[in-house]
Amino acid sequence: MFDLPEHKKIPLPALSPTMEKGNIVSWQKKEGDELAEGDLLCEIETDKATMGFETPEEGFLAKILISEGTKDVPIGKLLCIIVSNKDDVAAFANYSDDGAGAAPAAAAPAAAEPAAAEAAGAASAGG
Structure with a gap:
């Protein structure tokens, strides 16, 4: 810094x-x-x-x-x-901006995205 x-x-x-x-x-x-x-x-x-x-x-x-x-x-x-x-x-x-004001809200959807992709991948792999 x-x-x-x-x-x-x-x-x-x-x-x-x-x-x-x-x-x-x-x-x-x-x-x-x-x-x-x-x-x-x-x-x-x-x-x-x-x-x-x-x-x-x-x-x-x-x-x-x-x-x-x-x-x-x-x-x-x-x-x-x-x-x-x-x-x-x-x-x-x-x-x-270091994003301190909105970082948690902005980071949450991005973090959820890989999990959703894995779930979709697991569903198609099992099908």
Whole structure:
């Protein structure tokens, strides 16, 4: 693991009480842009409506991790990285989400797949 400059990870927030996932409609800021608290960061489509998500704090948008047009993003999934120093933006050029927010859910179906294939193979071998 390498050391990264101080940064703030911004997860997908719950924008309604019933929201479980959202669609990233559009990004209003791009990587490297200066952000002021309250700026419109992106538009997120929830189960009820499309809503603007405002920048939670000032700084610079270092990395967008979920591109616009992505659907069914779970709450808590890492959306972007904000840094306080513009010079730190470059340090995140190759940054990728370690998947901590959604790794268990994403790994479970993949782990079940080989077992299902083995079961299908055993069924056809016995038949």
